[in-house]
Amino acid sequence: MGSIQLEQQSSEPKYRHLKTVLTEALDTEFSVGQALPNERELAARFGVARATLRQALDQLELEGRLQRRRGVGTTVAPPRVGVDVSPRRHTWPGAPGDSWVTTDCAPAVPPTAVARMLDARPDEPVEVVHRVLVTHGQSVAAEQLYVPAAVLVTPGEAAPAGPPATGPERGRHVLARLQRLRPDGQDRSVELGSAGAPEARRLDQLPGAPVLIVTTRYAAAGRTVAAAVATYRADTCRLTFGNQGTVSLSAS
Structure with missing residues (x-):
């Protein structure tokens, strides 16, 4: 790869101009899955500081043009996968057609915001079911489903057999008990965030x-009987809400 010096652009930040140039290079010089040179080589090629380069790479990752993976580096991303998160697809956790895979479950104290949502005491443990969503052979989302233990007991019913100690079987037990309830409805919100260490490990x-x-x-x-917090890879997912359209990201 030859060296290219960016022309000074007075009307826009340097990293934005660099992002435009990098986008053209991705379209003409690289193929999907191909690894980019390391940051030092790229910074030298374009004659910019590594901080400026990282800003441009961050924006391209946010737009879904690049992927950064452990032990692999930065590669050209494939087109985003459409993931339907509308109520028609997610009628109830564990219901027929639910494509999430249960990986673990154990009692734990939920985050404060989730405890408020569940009307649980701040120090009250709830069942936490860990699940992943796999599309085209890749984990694209990780979810924590929080269910208060009291929800799993039907009034007037003999005490159910205790769940397995931990693990996927406990999670499936919780989901099966949840199926005994008749859902009233659901509401959801979407926000942009950054992957914490646990989510990053689950999503590679x-x-x-x-x-x-x-x-x-x-x-x-x-009443609220469960709350789920799902983390979707922004570089590979395009969330759709049925007739309500698509959640898209724009980099500023």
Whole structure:
């Protein structure tokens, strides 16, 4: 790769101009899955500081043009995968057609915001079911589903057999008990965030990578019975909401 000096652009920040030049290079010089040179080589090629280069690479990752993976480096990303998160696809956790895979489950104290959503005491443990969503052979989302233990007991029913100690079987047990409820509805919100260490490990990302965080509240019998916090890879996912359209990202 030859050396290219960026022309000074007075009307825009240097990293934005560099992003435009990099985009053209991705379209003409690289193919999907191909690794880019390291940051030192790229900075030298374009005659910019590495901080400026990182700003441009961060924006391209946010737009889904690049992927950063442990032990692989920065590669050209394939087109984003459309993931339907509308209620018609996510009617109830564990219901027929639910494509999430349960990987673990154990009691734990939920985050404060989730505890408020569940009307649980700040120090009250709830069942936490860990699940992943796999599309085209790749984990694209990780979810923590929070369910208060009291929700899993039906009034007037003999005490159910205790769940397995931990692990996927416990999670499937929780989901099966949840199916006994008649859902009233759900609401969800979407925000842009960055991957923490646990999510980064589950999704084969680097900590701090851009993600979409979808929080869902499930209601039954006039109360909140479960809450889910799902982390989607922003570099590979395009969230759709049925007739409500698509959640897209624009880099500023």
